[in-house]
Amino acid sequence: MNLAALNEIAEKMVTPGKGILAADESTGTIQKRFDAIGVENTEANRRDYRELLFRTTEAMREHISGVILFEETLYQNAADGAPLVDLITAAGAVPGVKVDKGAKPMAGFPGETLTEGLDGLGERLKRDYERGARFAKWRAVIDIAPDTGNGGVPTWGAVKANAHALARYAAVCQAAQIVPIVEPEVLMDGAHDIERCDTVTRWVLQTVFQELFEQRVALEGMVLKPNMVVCGKKCETRASVDEVAHRTIAALKAHVPAAVPGIAYLSGGQTDEEATAHLDAMNRIGGFPWKMTFSYGRALQAAPQKAWAGKPENVAAAQRAFAHRARMNGLASLGKWEGRLEQAA
Numbered sequence: 001m002n003l004a005a006l007n008e009i010a011e012k013m014v015t016p017g018k019g020i021l022a023a024d025e026s027t028g029t030i031q032k033r034f035d036a037i038g039v040e041n042t043e044a045n046r047r048d049y050r051e052l053l054f055r056t057t058e059a060m061r062e063h064i065s066g067v068i069l070f071e072e073t074l075y076q077n078a079a080d081g082a083p084l085v086d087l088i089t090a091a092g093a094v095p096g097v098k099v100d101k102g103a104k105p106m107a108g109f110p111g112e113t114l115t116e117g118l119d120g121l122g123e124r125l126k127r128d129y130e131r132g133a134r135f136a137k138w139r140a141v142i143d144i145a146p147d148t149g150n151g152g153v154p155t156w157g158a159v160k161a162n163a164h165a166l167a168r169y170a171a172v173c174q175a176a177q178i179v180p181i182v183e184p185e186v187l188m189d190g191a192h193d194i195e196r197c198d199t200v201t202r203w204v205l206q207t208v209f210q211e212l213f214e215q216r217v218a219l220e221g222m223v224l225k226p227n228m229v230v231c232g233k234k235c236e237t238r239a240s241v242d243e244v245a246h247r248t249i250a251a252l253k254a255h256v257p258a259a260v261p262g263i264a265y266l267s268g269g270q271t272d273e274e275a276t277a278h279l280d281a282m283n284r285i286g287g288f289p290w291k292m293t294f295s296y297g298r299a300l301q302a303a304p305q306k307a308w309a310g311k312p313e314n315v316a317a318a319q320r321a322f323a324h325r326a327r328m329n330g331l332a333s334l335g336k337w338e339g340r341l342e343q344a345a
């Protein structure tokens with residue numbers, strides 16, 4: 001493993017003013033997104049949609065440091081035959097690939113999942129590297145649910161198993177000269193309050209970094225993709241932007257070592273503007289040892305998907321919508337976003 005080279009890629013992924021586009025929806029997830037805009041989920045439509053994003057030249061060049069691809073997209077060509085991965089590289093962004101095989105029901109732990117995909121991972125990474133991928137992503141999913149006589153969720157067994165799988169994945173990536181994005185996502189589904197999200201997020205982060213240490217993962221050669229500390233979607237009380245920012249920074253400061261080059265948050269179902277405002281507030285507060293940016297899926301793509309609706313005549317409008325969100329989040333990564341910029345657009 002060449003740690004200096006891994007660190008260089010990780011630093012590039014969290015370049016101030018830029019962030020990561022998570023365009024790695026699996027076929028089932030993109031089906032849901034396409035259903036919402038009346039688009040058939042064919043390989044050609046998936047290609048056309050992603051190609052329009054990657055060809056949003058200025059936004060890609062100015063505000064996107066890396067793109068997480070679904071395996072299909074990594075090996076797919078644009079309509080003119082050029083590998084899609086080349087469009088990303090030409091824009092100066094780093095291509096990456098989601099290598100987990102999804103969160104599957106965890107045997108013995110009703111209501112919880114364990115992310116799978118370690119079998120054959122080293123071999124897949126070799127091919128992915130040859131195709132141009134320089135980082136990978138693995139998402140562990142931790143749900144929060146009340147105690148209904150079963151002790152509640154998450155359980156220690158599920159937290160520990162998911163953290164261990166994340167750490168093994170990260171170790172295999174680094175051995176293949178690929179920077180691992182380590183994504184432990186505490187879901188915001190449910191009615192839990194922000195205090196509960198805070199407690200679970202801290203527990204999960206602590207466990208993940210313990211496992212990363214035990215599995216000899218070099219923290220300088222990875223990027224962390226966590227959730228922010230937020231209220232559950234169905235919680236009756238809402239937390240202010242300031243509270244989310246302060247709690248998230250405090251949780252991370254307590255449980256994430258300073259050797260990690262950067263934090264790239266997931267949006268997790270927040271509205272586009274919430275995700276931007278929270279990131280901006282954290283960067284305005286500052287005083288932490290890592291770069292803090294975005295690795296958003298929905299919060300970057302909801303607007304362009306709606307604008308596109310599968311129609312070639314809407315491509316320019318979709319690209320404008322994507323460019324706008326990329327610029328807003330780029331500013332948020334610098335703590336320079338203002339709500340009035342949204343209205344102006």
Ligand code: 5MM
Binds near residue numbers: 023265266295296
């Ligand atoms: C883009 O969505 C990613 C893939 O999800 P599936 O494996 O379920 O298809 C997802 O992992 C995403 O990268 C992260 O959750 C961040 O996306 P959001 O929408 O939460 O910002």
